[in-house]
Amino acid sequence: MDFSFNEIQSMLDDSVEKFIANDYDFETRQKYAASKRGYSPEVWQTFAELGWTSVPFSEDDGGFGGGPTDLMVLMLRFGKGLVVEPYLANIVLAGGVLRRAASAEQKERWLQPIIAGELQSALAYTEPQSRYDIADIRTTATADGDGWVLSGEKGVVFNGGNAELLIVAARISGAQDDEDGITLFAVPADSDGLDVRSYATVDGQQAAEISLDNVAVDGAGVIGEPGKGLAALDAAIDDATLAVCAEAVGIMQIMTDKTVEYSKNRMQFGVPIGSFQALQHRMVDMFTDCEQSYSLLLWATMLAAQDDADAKHAMHSIKYQVGTVGRKVGQEAVQIHGGMGVSWEVDIAHYFKRLTTIDQILGNADWHLDRLAG
Amino acid sequence: MDATLSDEDLAFREEIRAVFRDEFPEDIRRKREKGVPMGRGDLVRFQQWLHEHGWAGMNWPVEYGGTGWTPVQKHIFAIEMAEANAPPIVPFGLSMVGPVVYTFGNEEQQKRFLPDILASKVWWCQGYSEPGAGSDLASLKTRADLAGNHYVVNGTKTWTTLGQHADWIFILARTSTDVARRQEGISFLLVDMKTPGVTVNPIITIEGDHEVNEVHFEDVNVPVENLVGEEGKGWTYGKVLLQHERANIAAVAISKYRLRNLREQTTKPVRGATPLGEDRNFMRKVAAVEVDLRALEYTELRTLAAVQSGKAPGPESSILKVKGTEIQQAIDTLYLEAAGYYALPYVQEQYTLDSDPADWVGDVAETQTSLKYFNFRKASIYGGSNEIQKNIIAKHVLGL
Numbered sequence: 001m002d003f004s005f006n007e008i009q010s011m012l013d014d015s016v017e018k019f020i021a022n023d024y025d026f027e028t029r030q031k032y033a034a035s036k037r038g039y040s041p042e043v044w045q046t047f048a049e050l051g052w053t054s055v056p057f058s059e060d061d062g063g064f065g066g067g068p069t070d071l072m073v074l075m076l077r078f079g080k081g082l083v084v085e086p087y088l089a090n091i092v093l094a095g096g097v098l099r100r101a102a103s104a105e106q107k108e109r110w111l112q113p114i115i116a117g118e119l120q121s122a123l124a125y126t127e128p129q130s131r132y133d134i135a136d137i138r139t140t141a142t143a144d145g146d147g148w149v150l151s152g153e154k155g156v157v158f159n160g161g162n163a164e165l166l167i168v169a170a171r172i173s174g175a176q177d178d179e180d181g182i183t184l185f186a187v188p189a190d191s192d193g194l195d196v197r198s199y200a201t202v203d204g205q206q207a208a209e210i211s212l213d214n215v216a217v218d219g220a221g222v223i224g225e226p227g228k229g230l231a232a233l234d235a236a237i238d239d240a241t242l243a244v245c246a247e248a249v250g251i252m253q254i255m256t257d258k259t260v261e262y263s264k265n266r267m268q269f270g271v272p273i274g275s276f277q278a279l280q281h282r283m284v285d286m287f288t289d290c291e292q293s294y295s296l297l298l299w300a301t302m303l304a305a306q307d308d309a310d311a312k313h314a315m316h317s318i319k320y321q322v323g324t325v326g327r328k329v330g331q332e333a334v335q336i337h338g339g340m341g342v343s344w345e346v347d348i349a350h351y352f353k354r355l356t357t358i359d360q361i362l363g364n365a366d367w368h369l370d371r372l373a374g
Numbered sequence: 375m376d377a378t379l380s381d382e383d384l385a386f387r388e389e390i391r392a393v394f395r396d397e398f399p400e401d402i403r404r405k406r407e408k409g410v411p412m413g414r415g416d417l418v419r420f421q422q423w424l425h426e427h428g429w430a431g432m433n434w435p436v437e438y439g440g441t442g443w444t445p446v447q448k449h450i451f452a453i454e455m456a457e458a459n460a461p462p463i464v465p466f467g468l469s470m471v472g473p474v475v476y477t478f479g480n481e482e483q484q485k486r487f488l489p490d491i492l493a494s495k496v497w498w499c500q501g502y503s504e505p506g507a508g509s510d511l512a513s514l515k516t517r518a519d520l521a522g523n524h525y526v527v528n529g530t531k532t533w534t535t536l537g538q539h540a541d542w543i544f545i546l547a548r549t550s551t552d553v554a555r556r557q558e559g560i561s562f563l564l565v566d567m568k569t570p571g572v573t574v575n576p577i578i579t580i581e582g583d584h585e586v587n588e589v590h591f592e593d594v595n596v597p598v599e600n601l602v603g604e605e606g607k608g609w610t611y612g613k614v615l616l617q618h619e620r621a622n623i624a625a626v627a628i629s630k631y632r633l634r635n636l637r638e639q640t641t642k643p644v645r646g647a648t649p650l651g652e653d654r655n656f657m658r659k660v661a662a663v664e665v666d667l668r669a670l671e672y673t674e675l676r677t678l679a680a681v682q683s684g685k686a687p688g689p690e691s692s693i694l695k696v697k698g699t700e701i702q703q704a705i706d707t708l709y710l711e712a713a714g715y716y717a718l719p720y721v722q723e724q725y726t727l728d729s730d731p732a733d734w735v736g737d738v739a740e741t742q743t744s745l746k747y748f749n750f751r752k753a754s755i756y757g758g759s760n761e762i763q764k765n766i767i768a769k770h771v772l773g774l
Binding site for chain 2: 302
């Protein structure tokens, strides 16, 4: 029984920590978030050079061969650094589908450039009506000779506006929420009939509304077996869920640390506000929530390697946990920071926004608890 | 990262499991199944059964007759004990005064007291709280005045759990008032309950049971050789005692067992009704507590793994008591809610081994949910109330 990181994980942890301390302070992050693309292409190149973009991919695919724990190490730090670079969209979601379902030729064509930091991609899985049901897909794909024609709407596609390649989940058969009949298509962003409306999200990241109006995709763009796309989609979504949970735990930890620190320095009534028991107990609760969430994250991450029903159960558990206690920790951090907590110029406000959006995506706490209720 | 057990630990688990399965005293097992309260005799016999297997001193070093188990082995044992639905170990001798005596007592005291504690031949109780000293324990007023070769003890201890069964009591008493800090001048004394001047009066708790007592000391003579360690340093020893309690303080194993049982119950129809499992609201609450408990289990395992590898427990260990008791009480609440109307009947005569289920009002387990619920409100109050725990975490972990 051992809950420490191995040597490689410790090195990864150190390198991200150093990068954020030296090159990614809050002001720099804000500048990137406010830029046109919403992130820094130079930073993304650095991620690739340091090998971070290769972490979840197997050595056969030219990756680092990392497992769930390696991804967790990275995401905990990204949470603490409030990183806006589209790691989740490009590497975990789109990359996650490609590594599971794409052919060798497709991996050569798309996955290699993603790992090298040369290609931005996005996974278009949500639709305006679908909420958290990933099988709820109205977008249709109709066979047309050797290829397919896609029509429909995709909503809140992370990194959609920056992506040169979209992985689109479309339905070739079945009813709106059937598990069968879903196919994944690689669609270049410059395809005719594709309209991408890019926008900023409240957490300093970027997403897009995408409409497809008779977009032609040739046969080489079909990823995996037609009609059987849900398995790879679901697995990539699970990876992403666990990844944002790690990010959320990192955010909760740093918000708690910063709140405790702030309360030691903020003087009111002639004393630090941290000397008030009413606030001390609330900060102890925040600390407790962080420890409990970290414990649960370790459990879920260890089980994730198994890829079975227990892993799924653990994934639901941790997403429910970070949704509920994340809400509480975030609100308490803002409250104890007082007016500073609701100021744009103070980092706490931005941690709070990211933590809040993490509950909004990939199934909120209620949705995951419902799956645990049995 | 790896949460799997080693081959040695798996073998250890099999060994423990087999003994609980094959050799656990049958009458105690039947009483537990039927919800019959454990009497003094049952508890002593169970602990003596543990001692026969060499398991009584599970936290004790080998040199004092302990198991010398690793933290992981202790954890495994706690799980197997919970899964066997064994009664709890009465902590006052084996978990509290025993460790204080082998850590701070002199050789004579160790020889005199430890074997009987280990063999559960002597029943101990704890004299800490007083009517005027609860959370503020250092304000205790019980005095021990040195008079030649003995102390004269005067004062009142309260909430003395199972003191009505006890042969001996360990107390914190003030031996000096001329001190810079109130925590100084307090001494740790061992008192024979048969000494003239000791009287025990019952306190009936909320569920109607006699579990705790008030113990009065009126000019009680305690020989100086019953002072543990140095005079005036009792507070320090008492604190060490609380650290010993940290192992398994979260009661994770028992909570897991109870929550799993509850889930099983919800799949069965009760008196022909729809199984409770169909009640979405209830099952969501069950699931939420399960998540909380799983998190606590891994918080405890993190602590164990740190200690196992020779490190000090991390800051995460400080939350075990608060979180553990919150979860115990949350489970009590779920059981209570599951029982519905049949949490009401208060028919204590049916909690006997020879009662006929045909005569029961409701099911015994159901009607006991309310008693357990009421009784266990104590969990967040005793052992340093959860608010005191939070004060400690704020000061020592968060540096506030």
